[in-house]
Amino acid sequence: MVLNKFFINVLLRVTIIVLTCVALxxxxxxxxxxxxxxxxxxxxxxxFQAYMLVNQVNKTNADLEKFFSAVLDHDTSVRxxxxxxxxxFKKLHNKMNQVNIVIQNAKIENERxxxxxxxxxxxxxIGLLSFDMDGTIGIYNRVAKRYLxxxxxxxLSSFKTMNDEMFKIIHTIKPGQEILHKMNxxxxxxxxxxKATELKYESNVIKLISFQDITNELDKKELDSWQRLxxxxxxxxxxxxxxxxxxxxxxxGYFKKKDDKNPVPLxxxxxxxxxxxxxxxxxxxxxxxxxxxxxxKYRSLxxxxxxxxxxxxxxxxFRKCKLLMESNIPNxxxxxxxxxxxxIAIVADYAQIEQVLINLIKNASEALSNKKNGTIHLxxxxxxxxxxxxxxxxGIGISNxxxxxxxxxxxxxxxxxxxxxxxxxxxxxxxxxxxxxVNSAPNKGSKFTxxxxxxx
Numbered sequence: 001m002v003l004n005k006f007f008i009n010v011l012l013r014v015t016i017i018v019l020t021c022v023a024l025x026x027x028x029x030x031x032x033x034x035x036x037x038x039x040x041x042x043x044x045x046x047x048f049q050a051y052m053l054v055n056q057v058n059k060t061n062a063d064l065e066k067f068f069s070a071v072l073d074h075d076t077s078v079r080x081x082x083x084x085x086x087x088x089f090k091k092l093h094n095k096m097n098q099v100n101i102v103i104q105n106a107k108i109e110n111e112r113x114x115x116x117x118x119x120x121x122x123x124x125x126i127g128l129l130s131f132d133m134d135g136t137i138g139i140y141n142r143v144a145k146r147y148l149x150x151x152x153x154x155x156l157s158s159f160k161t162m163n164d165e166m167f168k169i170i171h172t173i174k175p176g177q178e179i180l181h182k183m184n185x186x187x188x189x190x191x192x193x194x195k196a197t198e199l200k201y202e203s204n205v206i207k208l209i210s211f212q213d214i215t216n217e218l219d220k221k222e223l224d225s226w227q228r229l230x231x232x233x234x235x236x237x238x239x240x241x242x243x244x245x246x247x248x249x250x251x252x253g254y255f256k257k258k259d260d261k262n263p264v265p266l267x268x269x270x271x272x273x274x275x276x277x278x279x280x281x282x283x284x285x286x287x288x289x290x291x292x293x294x295x296x297k298y299r300s301l302x303x304x305x306x307x308x309x310x311x312x313x314x315x316x317x318f319r320k321c322k323l324l325m326e327s328n329i330p331n332x333x334x335x336x337x338x339x340x341x342x343x344i345a346i347v348a349d350y351a352q353i354e355q356v357l358i359n360l361i362k363n364a365s366e367a368l369s370n371k372k373n374g375t376i377h378l379x380x381x382x383x384x385x386x387x388x389x390x391x392x393x394x395g396i397g398i399s400n401x402x403x404x405x406x407x408x409x410x411x412x413x414x415x416x417x418x419x420x421x422x423x424x425x426x427x428x429x430x431x432x433x434x435x436x437x438v439n440s441a442p443n444k445g446s447k448f449t450x451x452x453x454x455x456x
Contacts, residue, residue, distance in 0.1 A: 013049055020046045127211030129170070131156050132204055139208070146185065147192060147211045169194055170209055176385020177453065180214075191215045241291075244284050251280045304424070307349035307431050314346060314380040314389065315339045321357045322378070329365040333374040340381050346452045352428045353450075356436075359421040360391040360448050367395030367446065386434075386454055392447040398440040406438065 121128055127144035131137045135156035145151060148166055150158055159167040169179055173196040181192045193214045199206045254273045255263055318337045326335060346353075361376055368374030371394065379390040398406065407426045422436075429436045433453055440446035 013052060016049050020049060125213075127209075129209045129211070130199075130206050132206050138206065144211060147183070173209065174385070174454070175207075189215075244287050247280050247284055251277050304427055304431065307352055307428075309347050310350060311345050311347050312350055314344050314387075315342055317350070317354060317357070318378045318380070321354060321361060325358065325361045325365070328362075329376075330369065330374075332372055333365055333368050333376065335361070335376045335378065337378045339379075344380050344382070344387060346387055348432050348452065349428075353432075356425040356428055356450065357389075357391065359425055363421065364391060364393035364395060364446070367393055367397070371395060384451065387452045389450040389452070390447055392445065394445040397442045397444050397446055398438065399442050403438060403440065407436075 121139060121141045124141070125143060127147050128139050128141045129137070129144045129148070130139040137153055137156060137158075140153065148159055153159065156167075156170070159170065166181070166183075169181060173179055173194060175196050175198040177196055179194045181194055182189055183192060184190075190213055193212045195210045195212075197208050199208060254277060255269070315337075318339065322335045322337055329335075357378070361378075364376045365374075368376070375394055377390070377392040379388075379392065381388055407422050426436050429450060435449075435451045437449050437451075438446060439449070
């Protein structure tokens with residue numbers, strides 16, 4: 001509506017100028033009659049109308065320039081007079097003022113939302129830090145300040161002088177990677193889990209780092225692990241010690257009188273007592289050897305050598321494991337290998353990872369012992385920010401109530417199992433900065449997943 005009135009106003013002035021010019025042409029044809037004052041009046045009228053038209057257009061341009069400049073400068077305080085003589089200018093000014101109010105309200109709402117989000121970020125108990133490719137810091141909450149010990153940094157380089165070790169972690173951590181870092185905060189040693197992720201916004205890449213204190217969780221997990229380990233150790237040791245103690249009492253009774261003070265005379269020790277004694281001693285010896293073997297297995301868990309790292313292709317490792325195990329599994333089972341892409345390589349201790357895979361394949365074959373068409377599938381692929389190796393079978397599976405216990409040393413559900421295979425595999429993966437996990441359900445098979453960091 002405002003633009004229509006402006007157009008009509010301009011059109012009217014242009015029409016008057018045109019008509020005045022026509023009048024000027026007529027006057028010029030009769031100058032010989034002395035219409036000089038009329039000529040001067042017509043020329044003045046033309047100049048005046050042209051001036052008024054230019055003035056109106058310039059005023060409109062000036063108001064529009066002022067309005068858009070204020071918008072570009074985020075200045076919503078500019079107001080235009082609503083008392084203009086011209087109705088079109090008055091309505092135009094009113095519309096500009098309304099737009100300014102809308103922009104101002106949007107700005108206030110944006111600031112309110114920004115303050116709310118900042119309050120939420122500061123309220124959480126996880127430290128958050130974000131920065132772009134140039135190292136300019138965006139998010140930096142109060143928990144992050146406690147861990148990084150820098151109050152108001154603008155650039156990532158600010159952390160280098162204050163906390164060089166943490167700066168290296170922040171600078172080198174990869175998206176999807178997790179790093180457990182121990183540090184002293186208020187004279188207390190705390191375990192901080194550091195994670196990283198990347199957010200892409202148009203052409204800019206923003207890295208988001210989180211810092212979480214998991215000291216209590218680790219302490220509880222460690223205590224729980226120790227309790228389960230002690231429970232298993234107590235069970236195994238008691239199973240060995242109790243028969244020895246009982247048998248020792250029985251053998252001792254052969255050579256004591258009923259009063260338990262004086263020994264039985266030699267002439268009363270016959271061949272039957274000697275035979276029973278020798279049989280009991282043999283049992284004690286075998287039980288003792290079993291206990292020594294148990295302790296030796298425990299020692300193997302606590303003295304695992306450090307990984308001898310080298311880079312090798314997973315496809316070659318799979319083929320070797322398949323060749324080694326195919327002669328030791330029943331004919332009703334088959335091992336399938338799939339590696340995508342074929343050139344996936346990891347940096348690890350070849351012999352230790354081979355030991356882990358052989359143990360998992362052996363467990364899978366035992367779970368498939370009663371299966372007519374059992375399959376053990378060895379897979380390798382990129383996923384979850386790393387390299388994944390999976391050993392999957394379609395066997396009897398594992399019940400949910402024992403899934404958490406299968407990695408506990410000496411825990412086993414097998415009649416002749418040692419209970420150290422999976423716990424040893426877990427320790428090997430931890431020494432490689434990797435993880436081992438299981439996904440299983442009764443009668444639906446099991447899938448063990450080894451996760452390795454990406455090779456540089």
